[in-house]
Amino acid sequence: MSEWSVPESEVMDVAGDLLDEGADAMLATVVDVRGSAYRRPGAKMVVTPGEGGVGAITAGCLEDEVRRLARGVLDTGDARVETYDLMTDDDVWGMGVGCNGVLDVLLEPLDDSFRRAVDAYAAGDDTVVYTVIASDDDRLAVGDRAYADALDGFPPDVAAALEDRDPGGSSHAATVDTDRGTATVFVDVIDAPADFVVVGTGHDARPVVDLAARMDFSVTVAGFRGAKSKAERFPAADAVVSTSPRSLTDDVDIDADTVVVVMTHNYVDDRLAVEALLDTDAPYVGLMGPDDRFQEMLGDFADEDVTFTDAQLDRVYTPVGLDLGGGAPEQVALSIVAEALAVHNDRTGGSLRRIDGHIHDRPAADD
Amino acid sequence: MSEWSVPESEVMDVAGDLLDEGADAMLATVVDVRGSAYRRPGAKMVVTPGEGGVGAITAGCLEDEVRRLARGVLDTGDARVETYDLMTDDDVWGMGVGCNGVLDVLLEPLDDSFRRAVDAYAAGDDTVVYTVIASDDDRLAVGDRAYADALDGFPPDVAAALEDRDPGGSSHAATVDTDRGTATVFVDVIDAPADFVVVGTGHDARPVVDLAARMDFSVTVAGFRGAKSKAERFPAADAVVSTSPRSLTDDVDIDADTVVVVMTHNYVDDRLAVEALLDTDAPYVGLMGPDDRFQEMLGDFADEDVTFTDAQLDRVYTPVGLDLGGGAPEQVALSIVAEALAVHNDRTGGSLRRIDGHIHDRPAADD
Numbered sequence: 001m002s003e004w005s006v007p008e009s010e011v012m013d014v015a016g017d018l019l020d021e022g023a024d025a026m027l028a029t030v031v032d033v034r035g036s037a038y039r040r041p042g043a044k045m046v047v048t049p050g051e052g053g054v055g056a057i058t059a060g061c062l063e064d065e066v067r068r069l070a071r072g073v074l075d076t077g078d079a080r081v082e083t084y085d086l087m088t089d090d091d092v093w094g095m096g097v098g099c100n101g102v103l104d105v106l107l108e109p110l111d112d113s114f115r116r117a118v119d120a121y122a123a124g125d126d127t128v129v130y131t132v133i134a135s136d137d138d139r140l141a142v143g144d145r146a147y148a149d150a151l152d153g154f155p156p157d158v159a160a161a162l163e164d165r166d167p168g169g170s171s172h173a174a175t176v177d178t179d180r181g182t183a184t185v186f187v188d189v190i191d192a193p194a195d196f197v198v199v200g201t202g203h204d205a206r207p208v209v210d211l212a213a214r215m216d217f218s219v220t221v222a223g224f225r226g227a228k229s230k231a232e233r234f235p236a237a238d239a240v241v242s243t244s245p246r247s248l249t250d251d252v253d254i255d256a257d258t259v260v261v262v263m264t265h266n267y268v269d270d271r272l273a274v275e276a277l278l279d280t281d282a283p284y285v286g287l288m289g290p291d292d293r294f295q296e297m298l299g300d301f302a303d304e305d306v307t308f309t310d311a312q313l314d315r316v317y318t319p320v321g322l323d324l325g326g327g328a329p330e331q332v333a334l335s336i337v338a339e340a341l342a343v344h345n346d347r348t349g350g351s352l353r354r355i356d357g358h359i360h361d362r363p364a365a366d367d
Numbered sequence: 368m369s370e371w372s373v374p375e376s377e378v379m380d381v382a383g384d385l386l387d388e389g390a391d392a393m394l395a396t397v398v399d400v401r402g403s404a405y406r407r408p409g410a411k412m413v414v415t416p417g418e419g420g421v422g423a424i425t426a427g428c429l430e431d432e433v434r435r436l437a438r439g440v441l442d443t444g445d446a447r448v449e450t451y452d453l454m455t456d457d458d459v460w461g462m463g464v465g466c467n468g469v470l471d472v473l474l475e476p477l478d479d480s481f482r483r484a485v486d487a488y489a490a491g492d493d494t495v496v497y498t499v500i501a502s503d504d505d506r507l508a509v510g511d512r513a514y515a516d517a518l519d520g521f522p523p524d525v526a527a528a529l530e531d532r533d534p535g536g537s538s539h540a541a542t543v544d545t546d547r548g549t550a551t552v553f554v555d556v557i558d559a560p561a562d563f564v565v566v567g568t569g570h571d572a573r574p575v576v577d578l579a580a581r582m583d584f585s586v587t588v589a590g591f592r593g594a595k596s597k598a599e600r601f602p603a604a605d606a607v608v609s610t611s612p613r614s615l616t617d618d619v620d621i622d623a624d625t626v627v628v629v630m631t632h633n634y635v636d637d638r639l640a641v642e643a644l645l646d647t648d649a650p651y652v653g654l655m656g657p658d659d660r661f662q663e664m665l666g667d668f669a670d671e672d673v674t675f676t677d678a679q680l681d682r683v684y685t686p687v688g689l690d691l692g693g694g695a696p697e698q699v700a701l702s703i704v705a706e707a708l709a710v711h712n713d714r715t716g717g718s719l720r721r722i723d724g725h726i727h728d729r730p731a732a733d734d
Contacts, residue, residue, distance in 0.1 A: 006697075008695045202428075203423055214697045214701075263426075321719050323715060324716060326582065326712060328374060328582075328583055334578075334701070335719075338702070341691045341698065347692040348717060350717045352706075353683075
């Protein structure tokens with residue numbers, strides 16, 4: 001077990017397994033970053049002494065160093081924060097990434113105080129975990145932990161101060177001042193994997209499922225007419241559901257955090273699926289096939305007096321995928337999963353360099 | 368062995384292995400498509416009777432059917448073309464993909480006539496393979512084959528007619544009229560995998576290497592100061608090269624078909640690598656790190672009187688990757704490989720639906 005760059009979900013899975021086994025393991029979490037760094041606060045790795053670990057807290061600069069500390073952390077049983085200054089003397093180097101930057105990393109024994117985070121993640125629930133990372137308040141020690149809906153593990157005034165804060169969308173350190181002193185609490189916003197639903201069980205679905213799972217989506221394959229029998233085709237899927245076009249949205253949970261790709265290769269099945277999906281909150285309904293086919297669908301909807309708002313139709317992405325130009329099945333899958341990830345994160349998929357403008361003037365390409 | 372949706376390179380690899388073993392195997396190639404289909408002409412699968420096959424010629428509609436024909440094709444030893452009409456009675460369905468469309472598939476014993484294509488692909492060379500798929504010229508039989516630079520396997524007038532044609536960029540069927548009759552020849556343009564060079568051997572390089580290999584790139588990892596010792600980190604790489612920033616472009620072949628990602632996490636190494644790479648024809652030099660860091664590089668280039676044209680600088684993509692919004696290592700890798708694939712194919716990476724315009728008017732997002 002020594003894989004650094006793994007999907008986030010694998011780090012949580014391994015943490016859960018180690019808790020189940022009661023294994024000796026250390027949890028390392030990036031709690032603060034100054035300067036540019038490869039990973040953000042909340043990045044985690046799990047280390048078992050003498051064996052290795054999973055997860056990346058940097059681009060590979062600190063993992064070996066942190067691993068060496070695991071035995072000591074477990075022997076004392078105490079949580080502590082290590083600060084790593086990866087800046088070089090030369091300011092220029094300080095503008096780098098990965099090995100350049102100052103990182104604070106919380107090191108702690110992986111124990112049942114982290115169990116609720118693991119369980120929530122596995123159950124598909126978002127959680128916010130509050131962990132003390134510095135304190136001169138003698139009631140609070142580094143490593144003390146509570147959860148958003150159960151802050152009573154903390155003294156009432158601390159709990160009240162934390163309750164009044166909006167945790168926001170990303171993990172960060174917060175300062176809590178009380179009459180008894182000041183504590184710094186790491187507010188770890190842990191979002192469960194978003195759901196990625198693939199409607200269709202054709203051979204072209206497998207690379208989409210595989211890639212989506214690697215991107216930390218929780219993947220459900222929904223098929224019509226006996227999909228269950230094809231479950232072995234999709235080892236990376238979290239679930240394979242056999243349903244029908246008309247009961248799709250009853251049998252599969254679909255909400256505003258769910259992206260869906262419709263690829264049954266059957267026009268009527270696809271049309272019924274799209275019709276049902278547009279009545280959900282799914283922000284992304286990717287539809288395999290040429291645009292003409294969707295235009296035909298729109299005609300059929302009109303003939304049947306099925307109407308949708310522009311906002312609903314705007315959630316249909318067809319032809320599906322980003323414009324990458326590749327035609328091999330894996331390349332088609334890449335283009336689909338990249339588009340779904342972008343829409344999930346409210347991005348557009350173009351090159352990052354174009355978005356920041358700058359460098360030198362360029363025409364805005366062909367859009 | 369029964370994987371349909373595999374990288375193209377795996378189909379060619381398996382074909383090579385089966386030729387080496389002298390195994391009984393059938394090669395199936397899509398030679399014509401009417402209507403919309405998932406795969407284009409040139410898509411291939413290799414089938415060994417009783418065992419299975421690799422490769423996709425449709426989205427899974429025909430593979431089982433074609434596999435059933437393998438024994439017969441091998442028993443007769445004759446190549447033949449099968450036409451599959453996957454249109455339904457309803458015209459609307461004919462607008463579908465995958466299982467809707469009319470496909471001509473060339474079925475033939477996999478034999479040494481295909482050896483040169485396999486060898487060229489493995490060696491990184493592009494090839495054009497000419498195969499007769501219909502003929503009333505009694506000198507030409509279905510399955511007769513010659514290569515672009517050795518057309519003398521065909522009668523001189525046929526060879527001359529083919530020599531005069533530009534094969535173009537994609538596989539297609541061509542008609543050859545001579546005094547002896549008319550033949551249809553499938554012109555199979557088989558491009559060898561493009562090269563994807565990753566400069567850097569950090570842990571964040573592995574998911575980039577893995578994903579690029581799945582996308583049919585031939586991947587070379589170039590590292591400084593003893594990269595060879597890290598070769599086991601990159602099982603998906605075709606080569607791991609230990610070099611130095613100043614000899615990078617001598618030790619690694621880089622041409623107009625090569626995409627490069629620079630991610631050493633060392634400012635000076637990155638700067639020297641970028642400086643060297645801008646003097647090659649690589650159309651894509653992705654550079655990990657924030658834009659400020661590249662601006663600093665530009666300042667250093669200016670201080671050292673190293674000058675580049677706008678066209679050269681336009682090949683630098685930094686911050687690297689498409690704007691997908693993901694921060695996990697696998698998501699960063701997805702964004703990088705997707706951008707490299709797009710640039711390699713002369714695309715911009717935005718959603719396909721925006722490029723065709725249509726559906727209903729949308730603002731052109733934020734670029």
